[in-house]
Amino acid sequence: MKKLSEIGLTVAHLSAAFLLSNCAVFVTFEEPQPFFKKSETHFSKKFQGSYVNPLDPRILTITDSAILISSDWNIEVTPNASSPIFEVNSNRDNPALVPDQDMQRDKRIANKTWNRIDTIFSLSDHHILRQFKKDYFLNYRELDNYWYLEFMTLDKNDKLLISAMFIDDLIALEQEMPLKKMLNSNGEVIKVVLKPNKKQFKKLIRREDYRLTIFKAERINSN
Incomplete structure (x- = not known):
């Protein structure tokens, strides 16, 4: 599996x-x-949209042809660390981590929130x-x-x-x-x-x- x-x-x-x-x-x-x-x-229009459970920080979104799950990740970055965005986006088949633009300009920021999107069903x-x-x-x-x-x-x-x-x-x-x-x-x-x-x-x-x-x-x- x-x-x-x-x-x-x-x-x-x-x-x-x-x-x-x-x-x-x-x-x-x-x-x-x-x-x-x-x-x-x-998927019919009746189902399309975004859904959330108050006890779960993730958001499920149903589009015309897919079901997506998004969640925020807190990532610690040191001055000598490379930004994860360059590793993740080297393969577009992997889930996307969408960075804040300030993160790319200033790697001295210790903590930053990234949004991860996973496709769990796609026709x-x-x-x-x-x-x-x-x-x-x-x-x-x-x-x-x-x-x-x-x-x-x-x-x-x-x-x-x-x-x-x-x-x-x-x-x-x-x-x-x-x-x-x-x-x-x-x-x-x-x-x-x-x-x-x-x-x-x-x-x-x-x-x-x-x-x-x-x-x-x-x-x-x-x-």
């Missing part, structure tokens, strides 16, 4: 420690979901967006070629909710549909791979206990 530095806030890393400590495993799919819906080419062959009823489905294809799924919706108060799918009762899930278990070197199940039919998928997403909320925030502006 991707490194944290590459994907910022995707569910597989934000919640990994929590899930594993609770004997839960990730649910993955052989193809993007819902498999019976076409892929979307953009592509590896990031596929689909919609079913009120939910958006964010599909991430990882290095193992399986698809990891997140749900995104707006509640009645216009709060943004992003959830991940996991399972802690494999016996119950096996009774609902066939699944393939993926094991680690110790023989422990770390994820399952599903290929549900339409009826099975609809039943699966109705199960609230299969969802873990990883981001909840209020809108602060709209595009």
Whole structure:
């Protein structure tokens, strides 16, 4: 799977420690979901805008075709230190650190705030967006070629909710549909791979206990 530095806030890393400590495993799919819906080419205007959680300093922004997370970083710079901007911007694929202009002119400043922007979802062959009823489905294809799924919706108060799918009762899930278990070197199940039919998928997403909320925030502006 991707490194944290590459994907910022995707569910597989934000919640990994929590899930594993609770004997839960990730649910993955052989193809993007819902498999019976076409892929979307953009996020609707209803979702576009910026969102913030009062307990979290980061800001999530949804554009026409991407989801971004921005956060402020305090960086200490000594008189002999080079500015990080030249290292980070040498590769435009890396998250951008946007410097204050005074920082570039005067390296004697001991502390300065930089803004880091991470793209956590961007429409592509590896990031596929689909919609079913009120939910958006964010599909991430990882290095193992399986698809990891997140749900995104707006509640009645216009709060943004992003959830991940996991399972802690494999016996119950096996009774609902066939699944393939993926094991680690110790023989422990770390994820399952599903290929549900339409009826099975609809039943699966109705199960609230299969969802873990990883981001909840209020809108602060709209595009």
